[in-house]
Amino acid sequence: MTNLDADRPTENHVFEADVSRLLHMMVHSVYSDKDVFLRELISNAADACEKLRFEAIAAPNLLGSDADNRITLTLDEENLRLVVDDNGIGMNREELIEALGTIARSGTRAFMERIEANKAGEGAQLIGQFGVGFYSCFMVADRVDVVSRRAGSEEAWLWSSDGQGAYTVSPVDLTDAPARGTRITLNLMEDAKTYASRWSVERIVKEQSGHVPVPISIIEKPGAEPVPLTDGTALWTRAKNEVSKEDHADFYRSLSGQYDEPAVTVHFRAEGRHEYTTLAYIPGAQPFDMFDPDRKGCMKLYVKRIFITDEADVLPRYLRFVRGLVDTADLPLNVSREMIQESPILSAIRKGVTSRIITAIEKLAESDAEAFAKVWENFGAVLKEGIYEDGERRTQLLSLARFKTTAAGEGSRSLKQYVEDAKPEQSAIYYLTGNSVEQLKASPQLEGFRARGIEVLLLTDQIDSFWVMTAGEFEGKAFKSITQGAADLAQFAKPEGEAEADSAPSADVATFIAYAKEKLAGEVSDVRASDRLTESAVCLVASEGGYDRQMEKILQGAGRLELSAKPILEINPAHPLVKAIAAKADGTALKEDAALLLLDQARVLDGDKPSDPRAFAERLTRVFERALQA
Structure with missing residues (x-):
């Protein structure tokens, strides 16, 4: 290959830091499924062909005399080479550097962190599950040369690298470049020579890329x-x-860049006011970047089989894990990507596709509980965003939701099951939010509900604190946090055979509670006897209005709540420790230490720490000294 002119010498570049890390892991790690590189290169080639078809709508001259897109694989066993050719849109110099020298996919960093966190054996399938695009070819090649010519351009460029941290970019004589598109030449490693043999390449193509919407040929x-x-x-x-x-x-894998199998397939043709075909898949495994805040949906939009964009809002954000496409004839081919977003036709398509996908999940829940449980385990936290955002489908999503509860054991339960098993006099669906099920099960706020056999939802996803505020009710029962307001448990009888404790505090305890209320006025809004505690001495709850305890913590952590409301300290009047303190705390110093220690104990039980650790330690020391002297 010869340079176009002496004024354009070969340029030397260093890979972006994240690319270098990724390439190092590719070359120096052992993966069981290296075949994935060919699927990735074919997928990229198909995308380039689809982009050309789109741009040719406005500029037909880009196609020239060669209007048919194609992908060609050329094998050279003697010289250990594999060449992947496409006559798609191609790339200019800047696009080559941007596409092959930097990481543009936000999920790639998550992928690398996952690999580094795993041992080589445990991470052997990660590349196949994630799909790392062009860079995967360095698993099988010790040098990769990419010659590309953008459609309509009079320049062609060579990108070349051995995957060791740097690459070069240089101009190429047009006689050594494709008329348009990209040619990738892989100089294969000795242990990857099978990828230059027809039987191996043909098998991979038919297994993994058999339904790419561009014809593939082999030389x-x-x-x-x-x-x-x-x-x-x-x-x-x-x-x-x-x-x-x-x-x-096969099609799902080529479309999604993942290597699992779809858990749910939705394939239908809508006819009537708007006509369109949808092919959508719910993945069998959770995508690595599902919770990336910048992550968009992965539904492609086609018009008459011509790829338009993969950035149209075909689905609401809470279905962003769905992979697939929509092909319609109702949109004009020359519509801009910006106009698509405002199109009433797309709004109608979005509504129809969303409904069909949720209906498919409902059918799975009815027909295969085990398969649905896996889908919910993978995507339930995201689907619950729809309860918060999508008022039109809120009831549907609430019915689909599954929850860990105090009555579910190791499994999960639906709200329908909760309501069916609720106490006759129960008017609310009780819930508790926090960071883990284990933490919630140990929460003192649960004690009174557990003692009376009242089921409580244990909610550990961050979105839980938000949707419960907007959900309103389910089948006539409102959602109520057990860390907010009065528990009102007196209306529920304890199980037969268990004596009902006297909730009225003794005179000594009542006096101590009154003292604590006065002493702690700057820290809490109230101190009162509790009917929700049966085992613990104290707990903190939020007032009836405002946010519950977990929601306050979330908002404060996000900087959205400058000053939280003072909590209420509830004291168990029947607890032996409380009775002992009330009976013996006749000295002001002891009363003060006891009241402040009980407040700090409640904070610890609530997942916080004492407000003043040093003062806490000093008070605890004084109490120990008094006990030892007694």
Whole structure:
């Protein structure tokens, strides 16, 4: 290859730091499924062809005399080379550097962190599950040369690297470049020579890329004639009964960049006011970047089989884990990406596709509880965002939701089950929010409810603190936090055979509670006898209005709440410690220490720490000294 002119010498570049880390892991780690690199390169080539089809709507001259898109694989066993050619949109110099020298996918960093956190054996399948695009070719090649010419350009460029931390970019004579598109030459490692053999490459293509919507051909050796491998028929245009489970799994993998199998497939054609075809998949495994705040949906939009964009809001954000596409003839081919977002046609499509996907999840819940449980385990935290955001489908999503509860054991329960088993006089669905189920089960606020056999939802996802505020009610029962307001447990009888404790405090305890209320006035809004405590001495609860305890912590942590409301300290009047303190704390110093220690104990039980650790330690020392002297 020759340079265009002497004024454009070869440029040397260093990879972005994250790319260097990724390439190092590729080259120096052992992965069991290296085949994934070919699927990734073919997927990129297909995307380039689809982008050209889109741009050619406004500029037909980009196609020239070669209007048919194609991908060609050329094998050279003698020289250990594999070449992947496409006649798609191609790249100019800046695009080569941006696409191959930097990381643009936000999830790649999460991928690398996951690999580094695993041993080589445990992480062996991670590349196949995640899909790392172009960089995966360095698992099998010790040098990669990329020659690309953007459609309509009079320049071509060579990008070259050995994957060791640097790359070069140089101009290429047009006679050594494709008429348009990209040619990737992989100089294979000795232990990867099987990727230059026809039987191996043909098997991988048919297994993993058989339904890419661009025809794929293979050239068995340099100079031979191309032989078709796939015809580029769009899978979604075929009748449902003509598409096998294996076809769907193959297409899902090429579409999603993951290597699991879809848990749910939604394939339908809508006819009527708007006509469109949808092919959508709920993944069998959780995507690595599902909780990335900048992550967008992964539904592609086609118009008459021409790729338009993968940034259209085809689905609401709480279904962002769904992979798939929508193909419609109702939108004009020359519509801009900006106009698409405001299109009433897209709004109608969005509504229809969303409803079909939620209905498919409902059917799975009814027909296969085990499969649904796995889907909920993977995506329940995201689906619950819909309870908060989507008022139209709130009831549907509440019915789908599954929760850990005090009555669920190791499993989970639906709200319908909760309501069916509720006490006859129970008007609320009680819940407790926190960071983990284990922490919540140890919460003192649960004691009175557990003693009376009242089921409580144990909510540990951050979104839980938000949707319960907007959900209103379910089947006539309002949602109520057990850390907010009075418990009002007196209306519920204890199980038969268990004596009801006298909730009225003794005179000594009442005097101590009155003292604590006065002494702690700057720290709490009230101190009162509790009917929710049966085992612990104290607990903190929020007032009836405002936020519950967990919501206050979330808002404060996010800087959205400058000053939280003072909590209420509840004291168990029947607790032996409280009775002993009330009976013996006749000295002002002891009373003060006891009241402040009980408040700090309540803070610790609530997952916090004493407000003044040093003062806490000093008070505890004084109490120990008094006890030892007694």
